Amino acid sequence: MNRQLLLGAEAVAQGALDAGISGVYAYPGTPSTEITEYIQRSKEARAGGVRSSWSANEKTAYEAALGMAYAGKRSLVCMKHVGLNVAADAFINSAITGVNGGLVLAVADDPSMHSSQNEQDSRFYGRFAMVPVLEPASQQELYDAILHAFELSESVRLPVIVRMTTRLSHSRAGVERKAPVEQNPLHAEYAPNRYVLMPHNARVQYRHLLDLQPKLEELSDSSFLNRPVEGHGPLGVIAFGIGYNYAMEARKAHGIDCRVLKIGQYPLPRTMVNELFEACSEVLVVEEGYPVYEELFRGYFGSSKVLGRLDGVLPRDGELTTDLVAAALGAKLPETPAMPEIVVGRPPELCKGCGHRDMFDAINIAIRENADHHVFSDIGCYTLGALAPYNAIHTCVDMGASITMAKGAADAGLRPAVCVIGDSTFAHSGMTGLLDAINDKTPITVIIADNDTTAMTGGQCSSATGSKLVKICIGLGVEEAHIRTIVPLRQHLDENVAVLREEFAYDGVSIVIAQRECIETAAKKKRRAAATGQ
């Protein structure tokens, strides 16, 4: 038996290990987290000295990966789609510098927003930066694509994106491995004309990137990820990424015999696309994400030949399914039983016994003594404080925005200006915003919910917790008298409310660290200790 059952995310990890990476850099984010976790658990990775601990955020992760590639080694950098917004500055400019050792960015998009605030499509970033993008359709293809991506990256000396979506990342299938490749030797080169992006160098490098584009198109034409599927009839399908799976499943289930062009490598393979459009009078564009290529095929003035998300043949938003694609191909779907009316929703909630529950109880009492009780917040388990019974927070936009939005609202005159941010999110993007508030002496209270872990994604190491948080706040310039630590437990409710009340009233920057270990992490530690008999 040489097939292993792997999640798509794990197939990326195993592929990268077999491609001889020397390091992985990442910040956790659903649905990308399991890539790095797999490498952290891997004995082979440990034996090979593959560096794998969590980065403070996606930008630091990307830059470190670029540095490893500069030094001639292969590096993998992983993030969720919105993480690429954080890393975008480094990413876009790395297309101008190019790379030495292979650099692969594995980015996981989340259409239908299962665990995200939007469903942005990372293929836009690929077009924007003009680098190759691979979008495999199965776990095996994902594994093979990672090996291919490193070779491609080194042959064209550009970073390569491997884009996946939730369903591929979080679905298991059998994967067959290939013989592993040795790690690259250290071979950093002096190439300031490429890496010093002063205008005179950048102009030359950008021209080079533009000149590479026809070659990238040619490479797409011969890629194993792009291939036509024989068929007949006036209606053809161009199916991108896992859109191919739904098109093929619909063909099989409904006995449809249309032509399908499978796309898994960008820029588009021009010859193959031309052939499909010449052979068919109508083409259905099946993309898992935004109608990025459908829009291009239609052109500004519209082409009646193109069907897809923009004309309502497929829905404009959300994940695709076999049923949606089958209906778009004209299949008559059988009637299915409805969900009984008595079935009510079951939203997620904070765990029983979670310290955030006691923190929100205290915040609600202290803040509601004021006429205005806005609480700015952030991304993590504590975002669930927005739901009943707490209804305690009123914003959650992007990593770190709690502090800076509270600052802006305070500048506008809002009192008190209060925000809640987790320890890991604070380390990710909270510190710089706090510095702004300190420099301006803005009256805000920052409550750091320190549960000693990155909990929402499953308990990864956080870059700053406990005493390190206190030192960071002191170092940034918060007055020590206004850095308070509370323990969010029921029996401390009254004293915690008193502390919050005092700091809400303070006319300057104050910090309240609500410190209690995540109960999931604590339970995990206990189980591990019991298993090892310690």
Place this chain on the structure above:
Amino acid sequence: MQKNIILAGVGGQGILSIAAVIDWAALHEGLNIRQAEVHGMSQRGGAVQSHLRISDQEIFADLIGLGTADLILSVEPLEALRYLPYLAPTGRVVTSLEPFVNMTGYPPMEEIEAELGRTDRPVLVHASDLAKEAGSARASNMVMLGAGAPFTGIAPSKLEAGIEALFGAKGQEVVDINIRAFRKGLQLSNT
């Protein structure tokens, strides 16, 4: 051979250990598998499901189409109803009867049982009672796997081998409890 199975429950109830046993057995039968699971926010006490597809042919989609599930195997009765639109006309529902109430508006059990009764010969299981008889309430997942086993297309002996493989590291006693639990579920389904 192709089977579409929906595993249903609440985040934290451990439906993935049921999936892992079926996956292991199917892989060792040389079958193709796709098993989509839910990670992230919903795992915090929300509704979770896993789409599990097994076939001796190539499987394309990770998700099951509406009206094509051969089996809905649920560890919570209300969650079994949530996925009825996926059930094939010939499909079967196997569910635990123990409600997990962590939200407002949970309907009365009689109404849930009435809805379950509208499906073709539902298999309703008092899973934790049977698990306790087997030696541990924590084995109720394996009771449910046993009750669902006849509809998975995989021989019970292969599933038992999967239980041994997956629980082996926890010692023989844990394996024995889980095998006993599995057999209690299987027996209920077969009678």
